[in-house]
Amino acid sequence: MVTIGRSGEIGEGRDLTEGMEKVRTLRQFPLYGSRNEHSAGDTCPTCHGTGKLPRGHEDQLVAVILCNDVRLKPRRTKLYVCASMAACLFICCLILFFLFPRSVTLTPASVLSVMVYFTPTTVEMKVTNLINISNENFVPVQIVEFDIQWLMLHVVEGKTKITNMTAIRSRSQKSYTIQSDLTITDPGLNIYCKSSSIKIHTLYVELQMTMNISYLSHTEQLSLDTYEFIDCGANSTVPHPVW
Structure with a gap:
């Protein structure tokens, strides 16, 4: 019984000492939001409840906003x-x-004309073609280069390169006239084209067309192989479609 009493007394003394220290601390730092020592609340982290901020500590101001604001x-x-x-x-x-x-x-439309010139060893022809170029984009397309190559019996008889073609506007189609020079040097074809006993001198020619275009900051190459027939025995100025 005596031991228990002494322990209780020691505990009560310790609680009393802690309470006095707490009161002393609260007196040194007044409660938050008050100018006196008797208001209930927490200690102000900025001015300690005095309502005044020391000079040079303006950057330490703390704004308090309610949670239900x-x-x-x-x-x-x-x-x-x-x-x-x-x-x-x-x-x-x-x-x-x-x-x-x-x-x-790129679409070949028709052969507009064929002009034929005979020489002792060759047959010279000027062929004018009409081609259509359609642009389905919403931006203009610039034609950088256009090449056309003529082949007869897998032998190249003429080449044409054009670099000054105008741009094609957006969502539009444009037609171009391409003139090419062909020179037939094959002896058998020369005899066939110059023969007067044959009324129709028809040649089936292979066209290999290549076109480089530029739009939207990039370049593409289009190619097309097609065939058309021309008369190498006489001039022809009547347009006819390409097969």
């Missing part, structure tokens, strides 16, 4: 975020739709 809970936040995302997605789709590369088509 409407400024901390903006209204329609989800609506604004969703609307912004939808607008960005719509703009991206529009950009992709208008800038997505589309096809540029």
